[in-house]
Amino acid sequence: MKEIVCSGALFYALDTQRFLFVHRNKGKHKDLWGLVGGTNEGCETPWEGLLREIEEEIGSVKIRKTMPLETFVSNDSAFHFHTYLTIVDKEFSPVLNNEHNGYAWLSFSKWPKPLHHGLRNTLQNKTIKNKLQTVLQVVDLLEDAEHG
Numbered sequence: 001m002k003e004i005v006c007s008g009a010l011f012y013a014l015d016t017q018r019f020l021f022v023h024r025n026k027g028k029h030k031d032l033w034g035l036v037g038g039t040n041e042g043c044e045t046p047w048e049g050l051l052r053e054i055e056e057e058i059g060s061v062k063i064r065k066t067m068p069l070e071t072f073v074s075n076d077s078a079f080h081f082h083t084y085l086t087i088v089d090k091e092f093s094p095v096l097n098n099e100h101n102g103y104a105w106l107s108f109s110k111w112p113k114p115l116h117h118g119l120r121n122t123l124q125n126k127t128i129k130n131k132l133q134t135v136l137q138v139v140d141l142l143e144d145a146e147h148g
Contacts, residue, residue: 004079007050008037008119009086010069011061012136014143016091018105021112022057025101033104034116035083036094046082054086058094058103063087067135070128072118083122085135108136 011020021033036057040049047066054061065087072081091105104112111123122128 002078005040005044005046005049005082006038006080007040007046007053007082007084008035009050009054009066009084010035011086011088012139013091013105014064014087014089014139016105017136017140018091018107020091020094021104021106021115022094022096022100023102023104023112024099024116026099029116032114032116033112034119046080047084050082050084057097057099061088061092061094064089065139069132069135070122070125072122081118083119085132087139108133 012018013020020036022036023033024030036054037050038053038057040046041052044052050066054063063086066084068082069085070081070083072083073079094103096103106112111120115123
């Protein structure tokens, strides 16, 4: 059985404290909101695949910091999805490729609908939600200390 490895970026803008979601207009996940990301190619690491997918889907982005948020593994271990919290200084207007027809920057827990089912499960998972809130509080404290 061939293993499928995917990576996705949950972008977070420090200036507005909001998250970026993209709206898919084709493929299996058409008409769903999700993350920038996709399937890794060849022998790419999850990180390398993520960087390529970001460039392909929304253009060049100045990333301040990226940290793993979750790795989902299917019951049969054939599918792995690596979700990264990807921090940028300011919201930006992504240059969308033909996979997407819209984007939105939204506040914590104000997730768009309909949301990709896997992403919805991740964002509703209590442990991950708490981890994300804690990380964002630390990031905000570090930002305050850096500018204070």
